[in-house]
Amino acid sequence: MKILRIGALGITTHRRTFAVGLIFLAVLTAVFIFALTMGKADITVLDSLKAVVGIPVGAPGDFIVGQVRAPRALTAILVGATLGLSGAILQSLTRNALASPDFIGITMGAGTGAVLTMSLVSATSLWITAAGATVGALITAGLILALSWRRGIVPLRLILAGIGIGFVAQSTTQYLLTRMDVHDAGTALGWLVGSVTGRTWTHVTVAATVLAVLLPIVLWHARALRTMEMGEDTARALGITVGRSRAILAISSVLLAAAATAVTGPIGFIALVAPALALRLTRNAGVTLIPSALMGALLLLTADQMSQLMPADLQFPVGIFTAVIGAPYLLWLVWRASRGGPS
Amino acid sequence: MSRLEAQHAVIGYGDKPIVRGVDVTIPDGKITAIVGPNGCGKSTLLRALVRLLEPTEGAVALDGENIHRIPTREVARRIGLLPQSPIAPAGITVKELVARGRTPHQKVLRPWSSTDETSVMSALHSTNLTSIQDSVVDELSGGQRQRAWIAMALAQDTPLMLLDEPTTYLDISHQYEVLDLLHRLNERQGRTIVMVVHDLHQAARYAHHVIAMCDGEVAAAGDPTTVFTESLIRDVFDLEARVLPDPITGTPIVVPAHGPGGTQ
Numbered sequence: 001m002k003i004l005r006i007g008a009l010g011i012t013t014h015r016r017t018f019a020v021g022l023i024f025l026a027v028l029t030a031v032f033i034f035a036l037t038m039g040k041a042d043i044t045v046l047d048s049l050k051a052v053v054g055i056p057v058g059a060p061g062d063f064i065v066g067q068v069r070a071p072r073a074l075t076a077i078l079v080g081a082t083l084g085l086s087g088a089i090l091q092s093l094t095r096n097a098l099a100s101p102d103f104i105g106i107t108m109g110a111g112t113g114a115v116l117t118m119s120l121v122s123a124t125s126l127w128i129t130a131a132g133a134t135v136g137a138l139i140t141a142g143l144i145l146a147l148s149w150r151r152g153i154v155p156l157r158l159i160l161a162g163i164g165i166g167f168v169a170q171s172t173t174q175y176l177l178t179r180m181d182v183h184d185a186g187t188a189l190g191w192l193v194g195s196v197t198g199r200t201w202t203h204v205t206v207a208a209t210v211l212a213v214l215l216p217i218v219l220w221h222a223r224a225l226r227t228m229e230m231g232e233d234t235a236r237a238l239g240i241t242v243g244r245s246r247a248i249l250a251i252s253s254v255l256l257a258a259a260a261t262a263v264t265g266p267i268g269f270i271a272l273v274a275p276a277l278a279l280r281l282t283r284n285a286g287v288t289l290i291p292s293a294l295m296g297a298l299l300l301l302t303a304d305q306m307s308q309l310m311p312a313d314l315q316f317p318v319g320i321f322t323a324v325i326g327a328p329y330l331l332w333l334v335w336r337a338s339r340g341g342p343s
Numbered sequence: 344m345s346r347l348e349a350q351h352a353v354i355g356y357g358d359k360p361i362v363r364g365v366d367v368t369i370p371d372g373k374i375t376a377i378v379g380p381n382g383c384g385k386s387t388l389l390r391a392l393v394r395l396l397e398p399t400e401g402a403v404a405l406d407g408e409n410i411h412r413i414p415t416r417e418v419a420r421r422i423g424l425l426p427q428s429p430i431a432p433a434g435i436t437v438k439e440l441v442a443r444g445r446t447p448h449q450k451v452l453r454p455w456s457s458t459d460e461t462s463v464m465s466a467l468h469s470t471n472l473t474s475i476q477d478s479v480v481d482e483l484s485g486g487q488r489q490r491a492w493i494a495m496a497l498a499q500d501t502p503l504m505l506l507d508e509p510t511t512y513l514d515i516s517h518q519y520e521v522l523d524l525l526h527r528l529n530e531r532q533g534r535t536i537v538m539v540v541h542d543l544h545q546a547a548r549y550a551h552h553v554i555a556m557c558d559g560e561v562a563a564a565g566d567p568t569t570v571f572t573e574s575l576i577r578d579v580f581d582l583e584a585r586v587l588p589d590p591i592t593g594t595p596i597v598v599p600a601h602g603p604g605g606t607q
Binding site: 095151220223226229230233234236237238239240241283285 | 418419422424426428431432496499
C-alpha cells in the first residue's frame with residue numbers, strides 16, 4: 001500500500017485514502033449543487049452559487065437559494081460531518097462498530113437536555129438549546145461511563161449501559177413533553193423527529209462554529225487515537241499519554257454529537273454507518289477521521305435530497321429516512337456479531 | 344552498569360501488593376530473563392519497569408532518575424515494550440505496523456523523516472520481514488506476526504527492549520525463531536533485552552542474567568548456572584527436579600524427577 005506524505009504539514013496518509021477522500025469531496029460538491037438547483041423554481045447553477053455567497057441574483061434566487069436551499073444543504077453537510085466524526089472517534093476509542101452516539105444513548109441524552117431547555121425557556125434561541133443539549137449529552141455520557149467502568153472501558157458493558165440510559169433519557173423526554181406548554185411541546189415534537197427542513201443561517205453558524213473548534217482538537221489527537229487502537233499498553237509504551245488523550249477525544253465526540261442534535265434534532269444512523277463505510281472504501285487500517293466526516297456529510301445531504309424527491313404525500317423528515325437506510329446495516333452488524341465474527 | 348533498576352519496589356493494583364519490595368538491576372547490553380510460577384509477579388514487575396504501573400512504595404529508576412518523573416514520550420524513546428497481547432488494527436500491513444514504532448519520535452506537524460524511514464527499513468531487515476512488508480498482519484503466521492511486533496519495538500530505536508512472554512502461544516520452532524532474533528539483536532546491536540519467559544531451558548540458554556521470582560519476591564538473581572539449582576526449583580516452583588547440563592551448550596536443563604518412569 002502506497003503512502004502519501006504531504007511533507008510541509010507532516011500529514012501522512014495512504015494514497016488510496018487520499019484519493020477516496022477526494023472522490024467523496026467531488027461527489028459531495030455535485031450533490032450540493034444538485035441540492036441548490038433542483039426544485040420547483042428554475043435557477044441556474046451559476047446563479048445558485050452566487051446566491052450562496054450572497055451576491056444578489058434577483059428575486060427567486062436570492063430567497064429560494066440564499067435563504068432556503070443553501071442553509072438547508074449546508075446544515076445537512078455540517079451536521080452529517082459532525083456526526084460522522086463523532087461516531088468515528090467513539091467507535092475507535094471502544095474498538096466497537098456499535099458504539100456510536102445515537103446507539104449508546106448520547107443523542108437521546110442531548111435530546112432530553114434540549115427539550116428540557118425548550119420547556120424552561122419558551123421560544124428559546126438555538127444557542128441556548130445547544131447548551132441544553134450539551135449538558136444533557138455530557139450527563140448521559142458521565143452516567144454511561146460510571147455504570148460501565150471496570151478498571152477501564154469494557155465496550156460491551158458500555159454499549160449495554162448506553163442502550164439502557166438511552167431508554168431512560170427517552171422516557172424522560174416523553175414525560176417532559178406531557179408537562180410542557182402545548183405550543184412548546186409542538187415545537188419540541190417537531191424538533192425531536194430529526195430534520196434539516198427550514199434550517200436557517202443561524203443553524204449553519206452553530207454547526208460550523210462547533211466543527212471549527214473541535215475538528216482541529218480532534219485531528220491534533222488523531223495519532224494518539226490510532227495508536228490507542230493497538231491497546232492501552234502499546235499506546236503508552238509508544239509515548240502516548242493515554243488518559244489525557246482519551247478524555248479529550250471522548251469529550252470531543254460527545255460535544256460533536258450534542259451540537260449536531262441541537263441543530264437538527266436527533267438523527268440516527270449517520271454516526272453509526274459513516275465511519276464504517278469510510279473504513280471499507282478507504283481500506284484504511286484503523287480509524288480514518290476526515291473520510292468519516294466527509295462520508296457523514298454525503299450521507300445526510302443525499303438522504304435529505306432523496307426524501308425531497310419522494311412524492312409529496314410520502315415525504316418524511318430525513319431522520320426517518322436515515323433510519324430506513326441504517327436499520328438494515330445495524331441488523332447485519334448484529335447478525336455478524338452473533339456468528340462470532342469481529343465486531 | 345545499569346540504566347534500569349527497581350529499588351525496594353512494592354507494586355500492585357489497588358492496595359493489594361503483587362510485588363512486595365524488590366530490588367532488581369537490569370545489566371546493560373545483556374539479555375535478562377524473568378522467570379517464576381504463574382501469579383508470582385513477573386509481568387507486574389515488567390510493567391512497572393516500563394512505567395505502565397507505578398510502585399506504591401520504592402521506585403523504578405531509569406538512568407538514575409525516577410521513571411515516573413520522566414515524561415511518557417521521553418520514556419518511550421529509551422524503553423521499547425512488546426506487551427503480552429497487542430492488538431493489530433484490522434487490515435494493517437507489516438510496514439505500517441512497524442512504522443508505528445516511530446510514534447515517540449514524531450510530532451503532530453513534523454514530517455516523516457529519512458531517519459524514520461531508515462529505522463523502519465532496518466527493523467524490517469533485522470527481523471527478515473523485508474520481503475513480506477506489504478502483507479497484511481492478520482494473514483501472517485504466529486511467528487511472523489510476533490516478529491512484526493518485535494520489529495515495531497525495534498523501529499522505536501530504544502537501547503532497552505522489554506518483552507512480556509514473547510514466545511507464549513507460538514509452536515516450538517517459532518519460539519526459537521523469536522529467541523534467536525532476540526539473541527542476534529543483543530549480539531549485533533548491543534540492545535539490552537528483558538523478557539518474561541515460562542520455559543526455564545530457554546531462559547537458561549538465551550539469557551545472560553536470570554531473575555527468579557516467587558510470591559512477589561526475588562528468590563534468586565544471577566547467571567543461569569548459579570540460579571537454576573535443584574533447591575531453587577523446589578522452593579520457587581514446588582517441583583522436585585534434577586538439573587542437568589544441556590548436551591550442546593552446557594547450560595542447565597531442568598528435568599522433573601517425578602512422574603512416569605521417575606520417583607513418585
